[in-house]
Amino acid sequence: MEPIPWPVDRLVAQLGRWSAGRGPLYLLLALRLRQLIESGQLPPMAALPADRTLAERLAVGRGTVVAAYDRLRQDHKLDRHQGRGTWVAPAVLSGARPGPPPTANPLFLNYLEPMSGVRPLACAAPPGPPPELAAAYQLALAALPGEDSGDIGYHPLGHPRLREALARRYTEQGVPTGPEQVLVTTGGQQALALIGRLLLGPGEVVLVQAPTYPGALEVFREAAALIRTVPRDLAPTGFASALSRHRPRLAYLNPTNHNPTGTTVPALARRALVEAADAHEVRLIDDEVLAELTFDGAGPPGLAAFDPHGRVLTVGSFSKTVWGGLRTGWIRATEGDIAQLARFKAIHDKGSAALEQVAAAALLPELDAVAARRAAELRRRHDHLAGELRTLLPEWSFEQAGGGLCLWVRLPRGDGSAFAQVALRHGVAVLPGAALDADRGCADRLRIPFTATPQELSEAVRCLAEAWAAYDRAGGSAAAVSVHALVV
The missing domain is CATH 3.40.640.10 (Type I PLP-dependent aspartate aminotransferase-like (Major domain))
Structure with missing residues (x-):
């Protein structure tokens, strides 16, 4: 049986909040891949992306992916051969039934796999009930x-x-x-x-x-x-x-x-x-x-x-x-x-x-009364978020919203999906623009909701600014955090 190509976009989405934990990044990545394999979300013979390709999408060094793949190969979860690639071992889930994989949209993964210690800016939902x-x-x-x-x-x-x-x-x-x-x-x-x-x-x-x-x-x-x-x-x-x-x-x-x-x-x-x-x-x-x-x-x-x-x-x-x-x-x-x-x-x-x-x-x-009160409060939070972004991330650009729950933010350089990985390691989950575009465009965009309290928005923007500084120092690519770095 030949390996089945597994799109890198789908794998990155399935990985979700893999790096929001404590320990070396390669172990966190290996743990998440193991979970996907053992649950059947990565089926037998699924061919994983090349080391360098996945590293660029996750904004980590290539060594992180190599070490994670090798760890799973030693545990007989992956087969890995030079010149042929890396794929899920065929015996890992012998009873798996072929079929389309479940959703890997990061929006839904944030609902399905909530994680403490991460500010959930990937989900646009109003505060508690009136x-x-x-x-x-x-x-x-x-x-x-x-x-x-x-x-x-x-x-x-x-x-x-x-x-x-x-x-x-x-x-x-x-x-x-x-x-x-x-x-x-x-x-x-x-x-x-x-x-x-x-x-x-x-x-x-x-x-x-x-x-x-x-x-x-x-x-x-x-x-x-x-x-x-x-x-x-x-x-x-x-x-x-x-x-x-x-x-x-x-x-x-x-x-x-x-x-x-x-x-x-x-x-x-x-x-x-x-x-x-x-x-x-x-x-x-x-x-x-x-x-x-x-x-x-x-x-x-x-x-x-x-x-x-x-x-x-x-x-x-x-x-x-x-x-x-x-x-x-x-x-x-x-x-x-x-x-x-x-x-x-x-x-x-x-x-x-x-x-x-x-x-x-x-x-x-x-x-009507509930909606008017909600809209007035959301406008205050919108203005607060906009002010914080202009102060701490002046390079980022956006148009003010006329309603709704979100700002649509453009990064001055780099890729929104890769930056979202770095932001996760700084304690903030954001939704990259590619997740909202059927053509996988909007790669330089982020969706940032203004539904949290002003204090929570201020803290989230501070963390985003720290993540952007790390991402920018690395040239908007991999190696924003080393393979052995500890993450909180």
């Missing part, structure tokens, strides 16, 4: 049905109270909507997964902005779709040209408080985007998960406001406006789309948690 949420749960508990009510608690389409409340909210915003046009999901991520299941098949084209939300990219990769990109500013002529050139089945757009840049597409351009999609018979996803977090008043209407023919599927969620632990999202679409999506939803989980949905419905009348 007091209104506890009050909403009290109302939901009081409204629980009795034992003889006949309510079995399964609502694959969503609890009627929440569907009606969401439909009413859209109608009040100028987008006439009935409850039959709303499906409640377990967060915005499940909403994207269900839409991908409905509209995308292997080899079909989906158009996305570059950069974009990495969770959407993982959904489309899981569907085996072909991902093509359009510039994130969504200029109508460029968007229409991309539709004509790529002929996608679906386009995923995040036009309000765009993740990661915090920019918003004006109303006139939105109308042109929908008209272009209509002309090319392309379905649109309008991701409005961050839409409530505009710094200066309300943003423009969603794409559905310009959609007379039902091309737009709108995705919303409470997770960014209220709390990440409130795993309640929704899809607003045509009644026919919702009926089909509900069948997939029923297969997945028979419906989201009923108590949480009743609490969300009770919270909905307070959502």
